[in-house]
Amino acid sequence: MVKKVSMFLFFCSLLVLAACGETNEDGPQAAEDEEVKSLDVAFDVPETADVGESVTLEATVLYGDEPVKDAEEVIFEVWEKGNKEDSSKDLKSTNNQDGTYTVETTFDQDGVYEMYAHTTAKDLHTMPKKSITIGEVNKQEAADEHHSAEHEHGAHTEGFHMHFNQPKDVMVDQETAMTVHLQMNDKPLEQATVRYEVWKEGEEKHHWVDTEETNAGEYTGKHSFSEKGTNYVIVHVENDDGLHEHEEHVVEVTE
Incomplete structure (x- = not known):
């Protein structure tokens, strides 16, 4: 009788150790699989263009190192510098199925324009910002505008x-x-x-x-x-x- 009880306890111990081993083995792997990656967008915009010239705005969307081919939304918001309230937010992109999203647009007058690439994917949102100089704009003025593009309303902390x-x-x-x-x-x-x-x-x-x-x-x-x-x-x-x-x-x- 004592021998049967000992054998029973022995097998129970083996089962407990096996369960612990599985938990320890799966734990790190599960944590690695659930690792949250960053959503990164490379926003490509020409520095200059002429009035009426077709301009391509392109956003390359990455989740970690992988291209995102099924972003929920990529919309380009464009406005003339200093006139943010009249921005146009109807520039919906074309999904090229390779992680890039593009739209063609034109500008009807000289000036410096700013834009966001509003990107939503993987339950994350990011909005890189760029600027473009259209037509005849004083070179120094354009340079100043490009440097200040990171400071919406002229008073934000750098990078914010x-x-x-x-x-x-x-x-x-x-x-x-x-x-x-x-x-x-x-x-x-x-x-x-x-x-x-x-x-x-x-x-x-x-x-x-x-x-x-x-x-x-x-x-x-x-x-x-x-x-x-x-x-x-x-x-x-x-x-x-x-x-x-x-x-x-x-x-x-x-x-």
């Missing part, structure tokens, strides 16, 4: 980018989602504290809206506007590294 998704068709007493994408040195800015300061034109009372980081570098908060008219939204950004940025936007509530 903020893109506020302008809400459309905002209605009274309807909960409106407001989203901002943040980057630092071409990487999503994660774990920041982002709040929206909201108030109606002519009123002193300001509302504060907290946000949630829904994706890496993407922060969303919801607010219901109580009256129609012009409202202002300041995006406040802070983090533990001492970053403190803000940017003001206008939201029109129609009805």
Whole structure:
């Protein structure tokens, strides 16, 4: 009887050791398989072009070292320097099925233009920025504009980018989602504290809206506007590294 009990305990020990061995063997491999890679976009834009000339904007999308052939969205937003509010965001790209996304566009007047390649893939968002000089522009002025392309609104920390998704068709007493994408040195800015300061034109009372980081570098908060008219939204950004940025936007509530 004692011998049978000993044999039973021996086999139980073997089973426990085998289970532990499988756990230890699979653990590191599973961790390696689940490793989060970075979403990188090489944004290729000519430095100069002529008025009316066809210009190719190209984004090469990589997840780690692998080309992304099925990005959810690649959209090019273009605006004339100093006129960001009138940007055009309808330049949807063509997926070339090799990790590159392109669009052809033209510019109808001289000037320096800036652009984002808004890229969403693998539940991540990134938005590299470039500029292009069109036609006859003073060379020194163009050089200054290119150097300042990294400083939207002329006051941001070097390498920091903020893109506020302008809400459309905002209605009274309807909960409106407001989203901002943040980057630092071409990487999503994660774990920041982002709040929206909201108030109606002519009123002193300001509302504060907290946000949630829904994706890496993407922060969303919801607010219901109580009256129609012009409202202002300041995006406040802070983090533990001492970053403190803000940017003001206008939201029109129609009805």
